[in-house]
Amino acid sequence: MRREAAAVKIQKNVRRHKARESYLLLQAATVTLQTGLRAMSARKEFRFRKETKAAVHIQxxxxxxxxYSHYKNMQRAVLTYQCAWRQRLARRELRNLKMAARETGALKEAKDKLEKRVEELTWRLGLEKRLRTDLEEAKTQEIAKLQETLHDLQLQVEEAKTMATKEREAARKAIEEAPPVIKETPVLVEDTEKVNSLTAEVDQLKALLQTERQARETAKKEHAEAERRNEELMKKFEGAEKKIEQLQDTAQRLEEKATNMESENKVLRQQAVAISPTAKALAAYPKSPFQVTPISLNLKELEAEEKPQKSLS
Incomplete structure (x- = not known):
């Protein structure tokens, strides 16, 4: 019984040991297989994600x-169209300014005439001022002399009147004292004629003085009128000069603007010629919200319009 129990126990332990060893071997093989499969699946997943990420990045x-290429091409096309349009407007404005410059030439001629007229009037005004000054000085001296002469004549008239009065008194007394028949004395007649001649001369001097005063007033009025006309001519001359300067500045600015536009247009045309292969590639772009072909047509029309303008200029 003991031997059977020991044999059973030994067999049981051996079987248990063998079963455990086979179980451990099977477990290790299973874990190794699962690890390999999971590593293979993880590598596949990683490779797929890496390829997907690279594809998304490339796309x-x-x-x-x-x-960006389409945007730059469209930007160049728009800039070319804008430059061509601005050049057209600048040429039109330049043509208008050339017409205005012709009018400016007429204004310049009028300005030169006005300058000559102003110089002539200034010279005449200075000459008239000098002549008037000399004339006024001469008139002042002559008036002073006439006033002195008038004063002397008035004194002589007063003396003649007093002498005539004294002689009349003496004659009256002599007549009263003399006999009835007395010859007429010509003294009174001579004194009366002398007084009358002096009075007429005084009146003549007064009339001459009045005439000189009127001539002075007339000369002053003419001088004021000449100064007024000179001021009006100076104002017209200044207005014409300002207008000519404004037109010249505007013409110069527009010529500079037209030159800049032409240089920009040349640069943009060179760039458009340089990027012409990309423009062909953009023609096959299906989802473009813009169309480049109308711009090229408009540029051709603008170039056709510029040719007669160059011939006109």
Whole structure:
């Protein structure tokens, strides 16, 4: 019984040991297989994600490059169209300014005439001022002399009147004292004629003085009128000069603007010629919200319009 129990126990332990060893071997093989499968699946997943990320990055870069190239081409086309349009407007304005410059030439001729007229009037005004000053001085001296002469004549008239009065008194007394028949004395007649001649001379001097005063007033009025006309001519001359300067400044600015526009247009045309292969590639772009072909047509029309303008200029 003991031997059977020991044999059973030994068999049981051996079987348990063998079963445990086979279980451990099977467990290790299963874990190794699961680890390999999971590593393979993880590598596949990582490779797929890496390829997906690279594809997304490539697609994003390509779309960015495509959209940026399309945007730059459209920007160049718009700038070309804007420069051509501004050049057209500048040429039109330059043509108008050339017409205005012709009018400016007429204004310049009028300005030169006005300058000559102003110089002539200034010279005449200075000459008239000098002549009037000399004339006024001569008239003042002559008037002073006439006043002195008038004063002397008035004194002589007064003396003649007093002498005539005294002689009349003496004659009256002599007549009263003399006999009835007395010869007429010609003294009174001579004194009366002398007084009358002196009075007429005084009146003549007064009339001459009045005439000189009127001539002085007339000369003053003419001088004031000449100064007024001179001021009006100076104002007209200044207005014409300002207008000519404004027109010249405007013409110069527009010529500079037209020159800048032409240089920009040449640069943009060179850039458009340089990027012409990309323009062909953009023609196949299906989702573009813009159209470049009308701009090229408008540029051709603008170039056709510029040719007769160059022939006119």
């Amino acid at each position: 994003a870069r390509w779309r960015c490059h495509r959209d």
